[in-house]
Amino acid sequence: xxxxxxxxxxxxxxxxxxxxxxxxxxxxxxxxxxxxxxxxxxxxxxxxxxxxxxxxxxxxxxxxxxxxxxxxxxxxxxxxxxxxxxxxxxxxxxxxxxxxxxxxxxxxxxxxxxxxxxxxxxxxxxxxxxxxxxxxxxxxxxxxxxxxxxxxxxxxxxxxxxxxxxxxxxxxxxxxxxxxxxxxxxxxxxxxxxxxxxxxxxxxxxxxxxxxxxxxxxxxxxxxxxxxxxxxxxxxxxxxxxx
Ligand SMILES: [Zn+2]
Ligand SMILES: [Zn+2]
Ligand SMILES: [Zn+2]
Ligand SMILES: [Zn+2]
Numbered sequence: 001x002x003x004x005x006x007x008x009x010x011x012x013x014x015x016x017x018x019x020x021x022x023x024x025x026x027x028x029x030x031x032x033x034x035x036x037x038x039x040x041x042x043x044x045x046x047x048x049x050x051x052x053x054x055x056x057x058x059x060x061x062x063x064x065x066x067x068x069x070x071x072x073x074x075x076x077x078x079x080x081x082x083x084x085x086x087x088x089x090x091x092x093x094x095x096x097x098x099x100x101x102x103x104x105x106x107x108x109x110x111x112x113x114x115x116x117x118x119x120x121x122x123x124x125x126x127x128x129x130x131x132x133x134x135x136x137x138x139x140x141x142x143x144x145x146x147x148x149x150x151x152x153x154x155x156x157x158x159x160x161x162x163x164x165x166x167x168x169x170x171x172x173x174x175x176x177x178x179x180x181x182x183x184x185x186x187x188x189x190x191x192x193x194x195x196x197x198x199x200x201x202x203x204x205x206x207x208x209x210x211x212x213x214x215x216x217x218x219x220x221x222x223x224x225x226x227x228x229x230x231x232x233x234x235x236x237x238x239x240x241x242x243x
Pocket of ligand 1: 091116
């Protein structure tokens with residue numbers, strides 16, 4: 001726990017200062033909560049009830065952002081009227097995230113969201129729920145929930161929906177799954193080919209048109225890599241150098 005002092009925080013703090021602190025706390029907790037409950041779940045599993053308590057307390061602080069949302073509402077309405085799309089922010093839960101579509105194909109759309117309330121910027125991709133056709137936002141690390149039928153989505157279900165079709169005869173010559181060099185998930189390939197020679201990692205949402213076939217292990221990884229026979233790739237160490 002870090003304590004710090006700022007003269008403007010007491011004794012009756014300014015509304016804008018409270019908003020600023022609530023905004024930062026909201027964003028910071030969003031990432032920390034995901035680390036504690038997903039990435040480091042093995043380590044922090046015994047503390048789950050404490051983590052849930054903190055989660056509840058921080059969620060209540062969202063009230064301090066109500067005023068900010070109200071203040072911004074006329075601007076958001078104006079931007080919507082000129083064709084901009086706003087949707088619910090995954091961090092502060094207000095309908096204040098401006099969408100910027102970066103890639104669209106029949107089964108998937110990749111979108112960058114910039115929230116006007118909590119200032120969180122992040123990527124999501126949107127797919128259609130196979131049970132009810134509601135559009136579902138999938139965020140890092142490949143998690144989402146259908147707001148209509150409550151179906152949960154994870155890497156396995158998403159890969160089945162938007163991954164390459166392995167049932168076709170020409171599967172072996174079509175682009176297939178690739179390993180990610182960004183999040184270095186080495187246990188399995190997490191990157192799917194998209195239309196137009198682009199690739200998307202379903203776990204870290206890295207989006208690229210560069211892939212390299214490793215000259216040492218023959219696997220394909222994202223990124224532009226050189227001398228892979230000697231230095232390897234994100235999943236192998238290569239041949240190495242003689243001393
Ligand atoms: Zn937000
Ligand atoms: Zn659904
Ligand atoms: Zn990745
Ligand atoms: Zn390799």
